[in-house]
Amino acid sequence: MPAGAVFARAPRRAGMYESFYLRAVSPVQPVGVWIRYTVHKRPGQPPRGSVWCTVFDASSGRPFMAKLTTSDLHAPAGGGITVGDSQMTPTDAQGSCGEASWSLSFRSEEPELRHLSPGWLYRAPLPRTKLSSPLPAARFNGMLELPNRTIELHDWPGMVGHNWGAQHAERWIWLHAVLFQDQPGAWLDVAVGRLKLAGRLTPWVANGCLFLDGERQRIGGLSARGLVVAETATSCELRLPGAGGLMLEAHVEDPDESVAGWRYADPDGAEHDVANCSVAALELTVNRPGSPSRTLYSPHGAVYELGMREQDHGVVIAPFSDG
Numbered sequence: 290m291p292a293g294a295v296f297a298r299a300p301r302r303a304g305m306y307e308s309f310y311l312r313a314v315s316p317v318q319p320v321g322v323w324i325r326y327t328v329h330k331r332p333g334q335p336p337r338g339s340v341w342c343t344v345f346d347a348s349s350g351r352p353f354m355a356k357l358t359t360s361d362l363h364a365p366a367g368g369g370i371t372v373g374d375s376q377m378t379p380t381d382a383q384g385s386c387g388e389a390s391w392s393l394s395f396r397s398e399e400p401e402l403r404h405l406s407p408g409w410l411y412r413a414p415l416p417r418t419k420l421s422s423p424l425p426a427a428r429f430n431g432m433l434e435l436p437n438r439t440i441e442l443h444d445w446p447g448m449v450g451h452n453w454g455a456q457h458a459e460r461w462i463w464l465h466a467v468l469f470q471d472q473p474g475a476w477l478d479v480a481v482g483r484l485k486l487a488g489r490l491t492p493w494v495a496n497g498c499l500f501l502d503g504e505r506q507r508i509g510g511l512s513a514r515g516l517v518v519a520e521t522a523t524s525c526e527l528r529l530p531g532a533g534g535l536m537l538e539a540h541v542e543d544p545d546e547s548v549a550g551w552r553y554a555d556p557d558g559a560e561h562d563v564a565n566c567s568v569a570a571l572e573l574t575v576n577r578p579g580s581p582s583r584t585l586y587s588p589h590g591a592v593y594e595l596g597m598r599e600q601d602h603g604v605v606i607a608p609f610s611d612g
Contacts, residue, residue, distance in 0.1 A: 295453040296328040296336050297364035304332040304556025305455050309370050309377045311395065312567050312592055313429040313447035316468060319347035319544065319589035320440065321567035322433060322447075324384070324391065326370045326377045328362065331556055338362035338372035341551070342389040344435060345568045347544040347589065353435060354549055355387025356609040379423070381431075393431035393442060395449060397424040404480055404496040406510050416484060418461075420452035426467065426476045426500065446590070448478065457555055458482035459490060461596040462520060464497075464527070464541060466571045468590025475501045475585060477539075477573065479508050479529065481518060493518045495529050499537065501575065501585075507532040522564040522595055522602035523548055534578040541571045541593045550604040553596065564604040565594040 375384025479497025
């Protein structure tokens with residue numbers, strides 16, 4: 290995790306947002322946890338912080354969703370973020386919002402994944418969203434308390450992420466996956482986005498990585514060719530080019546009624562609707578020159594998130610304002 294939160298260095302005149310987040314999924318049941326610690330700052334105003342907790346259980350219908358927003362916001366010297374009484378550090382997450390509370394620890398042997406390539410994009414004005422996965426493949430232990438349920442996490446796989454910027458992408462997809470059958474160590478972490486420049490949408494650009502057979506294989510980038518996206522709020526088909534002739538074909542499908550809907554505010558006052566399912570099914574076909582095609586399957590270990598402007602997507606949006 291980065292040594293310090295970005296919002297602590299933002300000029301007062303600037304608008305920006307920032308998010309530290311984690312997702313963890315049960316190895317045996319379609320149960321997933323998605324927790325976020327976020328910052329929203331309008332130009333010329335002090336930042337405000339929020340804590341979000343979403344719990345998915347494909348066997349019991351709609352996700353549990355809660356959110357707390359406060360002006361009590363700090364950037365600890367050791368890294369991470371503190372929002373009210375909740376804190377996320379480089380090794381653990383403690384907190385509460387609404388009727389949920391949690392105490393989780395996490396660890397990983399995987400180094401950080403910085404999605405944007407080349408690296409100078411992190412210093413450039415565009416894209417206005419920067420992202421990384423400090424722990425792209427982590428293991429979680431601890432406990433999460435809900436009103437009528439206690440969830441104990443024993444070595445659940447997942448990830449820890451961090452993003453920040455002056456503006457959300459105009460449209461984005463985030464896909465993360467673990468728990469591939471017959472490939473327990475494999476993981477996928479990719480972000481796909483479109484920007485709006487001079488009133489026009491740019492083509493989709495993908496950035497990320499597939500970890501398979503003990504090595505990382507870079508996906509996308511500015512020069513990648515052959516990217517194809519066909520998305521809805523609950524399913525997606527992707528054709529993702531990678532380094533060295535790699536080509537991935539991904540089909541992701543959310544279980545019925547297992548999609549969380551949020552409304553995200555941009556620093557300029559605009560809004561996106563966001564649909565997220567953290568117990569999605571993913572079929573991934575891997576094609577590499579000189580190697581036979583391989584198909585990997587994760588029955589409930591994927592996250593599929595779509596950020597969009599339209600509001601006729603059919604996903605129920607939680608009644609929590611943002612900003």
